[in-house]
Amino acid sequence: MHQTNYLKTAKLTLFKNFDSREVSLTAFLKSLMRLRLVPSEVSMDLLVIACTMYAADTRIRREHHSEDNWTRIIELFIPVSNLGLWNSERRSLEKIFRFLTGDIWSITFRERSANSAVLAPVSKLKRFMMPYETDTVCLFSGGMDSFIGAIDLLEKNIRPLLVGHSKSADVSPYQKGCGEALNNHYKENSAQRVFAFIKVPKAGLFNSEDHTERGRSFMFLTLGAICASCLKDRSKLIVPENGMISLNIPLTPLRTGSHSTRTTHPHYFGLMQSLFDNLSLGVTIENPYQFKTKGEMLLECLNKDLVRITPTMSCSHPSGRFEGLGNLHCGSCVPCIIRQASYLSAGISDEFRYRRNIFKEEGLRISKAEGADIIAFKYMIEKAKLNPGYLTAAIRNTGPLGDQVDQYVDVYNRALLEVDKLIKEVVLI
Structure with a gap:
């Protein structure tokens, strides 16, 4: 040792x-006081x-x-x-x-x-309050999955409280835009939104910064759970996430580490549920899309047209300010590839811009970021084709999954088929 x-x-x-x-x-504390x-x-x-x-x-x-x-x-x-x-x-x-x-x-x-001794914010302003009763909080990141999750709830006449979190200006406009799109469309059933802009100062804390951010999910779930615990004796915390991203298997053996985050992994949710229960918060975590691919989420969304016309942000690297392009999807990271594959699989035209075109004639360089995730997906797809047991082992290796391993393998296989359909014509150099 x-x-x-x-x-x-x-x-x-x-x-x-x-x-x-x-x-x-x-921002978060003011939202609690306002409501x-x-x-x-x-x-x-x-x-x-x-x-x-x-x-x-x-x-x-x-x-x-x-x-x-x-x-x-x-x-x-x-x-x-x-x-x-x-x-x-x-x-x-x-x-x-x-x-x-x-x-x-x-x-x-x-x-x-x-x-x-007392930290809980209490509003003295009687005119501010939740304008409707609900037992449902939906995490609202500004991404497509969370937007679909909120739409499906509203279409079922479930009026959630939307909770978003941001640490920079890269994604907060998308959260605001998605919230406005929902309220403009569902005027009679509009949802309140709690927004938390939580940023840790760079100065004074070791004068350093780590970009892996694997622990951010604990913050996001905590914000949602706090809000849900204020609603009814037993409330739901909805975390909309497709099954592929939830499992987030390292696509190659070299990607175990920063590429294998576990932010919505089922085992992590189980650990968090036990914590919430032991704290008597009265909150139940649910991911209704655990066994859905992103393409299936889009295809089965109860209002696909609203998704089609509303900008959402799924990218790992949305900032294009150094390229003079503003905040756009890069087009070639893992979430961007899965996003584009979902539109193709659902048969819906993707009208949104990407900073990189993965189908450019001259091809993508695998030695650069533009081609790295494409080649990683091709590796995983080929391994799964040649040895079906490889995928089962890879999924089991992400953490304990109980007796539902076959369902996790099935959804991941379907998601790989969606990605394969997208990238089979991509030229790599």
């Missing part, structure tokens, strides 16, 4: 005296934990704080309102963080200081 004295163990103290300048929570949603102090503890973890994950650079340029050892010291409860959940949180990020986490809780 290796000695650990040479490892740089990162210790992070956040929310000192609940200083709002450390992590911006203003008169009053979370419990345990829920606010969870928010503090999520922000602390998010800050550590995004500001501790793997290359500088790990022996192997990947696995960090991170210690968190966090004030909470119920020390006994959170100490009982400490191992569960460390397990969740380890599964999400691949790092080794250690958490120490302490009692909140006297001047932070």
Whole structure:
């Protein structure tokens, strides 16, 4: 067993005296106050934990704080309102963080200081309140999957509370635009939207930045769960995500790491559900599209025309400012490829622009980013064709999946067929 004295163990103290300048929570807290949603102090503890973890994950650079340029050892010291409860959940949180990020986490809780005894926002303005009763929160990222999820709920006369999260201006306009499109179309059944712009400052926290962001999902689910816990005794947290992205199998053996995030993995959802239950939040996580491909989601959407005309953002690298193109889909990353394949599979014209044309006559260079994900998909497709057992093993390797492995294999195979139909004519050089 290796000695650990040479490892740089990162210790992070956040929310000192609940200083709002450390992590911006203003938009989220104002939304709660506007709608008169009053979370419990345990829920606010969870928010503090999520922000602390998010800050550590995004500001501790793997290359500088790990022996192997990947696995960090991170210690968190966090004030909470119920020390006994959170100490009982400490191992569960460390397990969740380890599964999400691949790092080794250690958490120490302490009692909140006297001047932070109460954190839950309470609105004194009586005129602000939820204008309708609902037991459903839908995560709303500005992507196609979440937009379809919200549409399908509204078409079924389920009026959700939409919860979005952003850390930059790259995707927030899409969340706003999608929200406006829904409310313009469903005027009599419009949905309220809670928006959280949570960004950790670069200065003062190790003066570094890590771009893998594997822990961001914990923040997003926490925001949704806090809102859902304020609604009814038992509420639903809908997380719309297609089955391929949910499993997110590394497409090649070299992609285990930053390319294999587990943000909506079924096992992760199971761990989070246990945490929510133990905290008595009264929230049930659901992904109604776990066994649907993106193409099937689009084809079966209850209002495809609204999806077709509304800009959504699915790209891993949406910022094209250095190319003078603004925020557009790059066209060649994994989510962009799956997105384009979904339109083709559903037989719907894709009217939206992409910064790169993967079908250009001169071909895509596999040594560059433009061709890297195409060749990775071709590798996975060929391996699955030659050895069907390979896909089953790869899916099992992502984490425990219970007795539904065959269903996961089936949806992933169908998704690969959609992608194969798209990229079979792509020229690689």
